[in-house]
Amino acid sequence: MDLEKKLLEGNKRAVARMISLVENRDPQAFDLLKKLHNKTGNAYVIGITGPPGAGKSTLTDKLVKALLNEGKKVAVIAIDPTSPFTGGAILGDRVRMGDLSTHKDVFIRSMGARGSLGGISEGTSAAIKVLDVYGADYIFVETVGVGQSEIDIVKNCDTTVMVMVPGLGDDIQAIKAGIMEIGDVFAINKSDRDGAKKTAREIDAMLDYNDSDWRPPVTMTVAVKNEGIDKLVETIMEHRDYMKSNELFEARRIDNARNEIVELVKYKVLSHLFDNAYNEQMIHRLSENVVKRTTDPYTACEEIIVNIKN
Amino acid sequence: MDLEKKLLEGNKRAVARMISLVENRDPQAFDLLKKLHNKTGNAYVIGITGPPGAGKSTLTDKLVKALLNEGKKVAVIAIDPTSPFTGGAILGDRVRMGDLSTHKDVFIRSMGARGSLGGISEGTSAAIKVLDVYGADYIFVETVGVGQSEIDIVKNCDTTVMVMVPGLGDDIQAIKAGIMEIGDVFAINKSDRDGAKKTAREIDAMLDYNDSDWRPPVTMTVAVKNEGIDKLVETIMEHRDYMKSNELFEARRIDNARNEIVELVKYKVLSHLFDNAYNEQMIHRLSENVVKRTTDPYTACEEIIVNIKN
16 A cells, blocks of 8 residues: 555655544554554653643644754644644644744644544544654654543653643642643743742642652743753653663553553444434434423433343 | 432532432432432523633632522532542632532532543533532532533533633634634633733634624623623623523523433443453453554454454
8 A cells, every 4th residue: 555655654745644544534544553553662652731821832842843953753743622623723823833844854733633422532542653653753742731531642642741830720729630640740831930839839749649659750841932841851751761661661551552442442332332223313302301301311311222222 | 218308408418418429320319310300400500611720710609609699599510520539629629619618508519520431421410400409590510621521511501601811822722613612601811911802802703703693702800809790690691591582592401411311321331331341351461462562452442342242
């Protein structure tokens, strides 16, 4: 297949086409990924997550440049699970990355496609494989927000950088619980703003409850001024070395593979269900009856499940 | 049943207990909700969503107070889908609401429980029913972030307020796509900050593409100073009146019921699958093999599905 050959040669247009096929759930693309799976596993995958406004894109931009300066080949996938659009919708706005996207050793792509059955996490896994075949040394996976979908997305990564920002107020309390489990490295970005040290202290204090041997370091950055970037790259590499020297790297990749398989099974089962046994008219009638109070949602659910089994 | 009687009497401890039972997926609690479904549908449900740091909790607090001053009975559910904790975990930090939670006509509750199969959206639906039976005139559902889980959560609401804040930078572009579909009313909070008017203009400009008859109004608030709150309450009520006068209210409730039923079916099917057919050892072995490249995730998924069918 021509596409396979071009992918293996690192052709960018082939990469873009392959990711589009994966987004559109083209069965032939997945057949090709099956075949290419044994060519993957070489790229190091770095997740960049954190609340909107933390400056993740700018930070990613600077990290990419730092790695390019070391002669590395780098790819970026920017994931927006809330967007109903595919492809260029967001990327179009990321003008800032314009100078990077034409660099011969960089591939940048936005992914926003999401069906009603989920699927963004598996889509990300598939795109990572494509970029791995493309020959990227480092793949950045950048999320827009920090919520459950974003946590699922970074479960594809080897190291996850949690980008925080001063001034989150009380919301930091709520975010805390969610980020404990996913941040390997913290970056307080926009750290020239008031309250940066306080935010760093709050995050560091919460890490006292972290019971793994790796205590996530808290670094300070000002991405727009390129401050703290080298230190952050260094910290990411320390985490990588730590993981690799402790067999934790392998263990995490097995966990990630498990997660990918489970998400694929969920998606497959739900699509089968909704394609075959799911009667649109029936569910509309039941929904009306729930609102009229002639039935309730729990009974309606049972009725559909009986219907599926028959 | 004693709990039923106490709920119908508006006993707060019974409400708290019932929500805990629902969070723990107690089958008897759902049997009771089935029975009580015909007592629900009276409360008006208002979603409060937006990025972390937008000041949603403070804003909700002020909206609650405004409605209490009108003699209304109000309930608040604060949802944190990223948190592995239940109940008081976050609420403990929401000291600000301390004076409200002892008010006789207010019930405030955090919900953070979430299993690996999702379920936060149905949990919210169930909690709304409990608070409806409790006799709340208005139920606020407040999310922590703005991502796919949050969009699913606000699909339980009659009116959704999207809270924005100046200074989101380029992330606003990415958020935009997601919020187009869910914001009925916009509030630019912390609007005494630099850039508030610019943010309002950006949001207003994007609403040009909104093709419904209701053009979501953009209001300005400074919740900590209680500024713009009455106007926001008024705008929410305008949306309610618009919905009710156009049969859109009924249509949205049918949509919401549909969403609830679909989520219940998904959850039921996946729990059945993972309880019965899902072999932990098998999936671990497959995950190891994916990492060793002796199989790939797509083939592993197919193998599990064949196993389920047998």
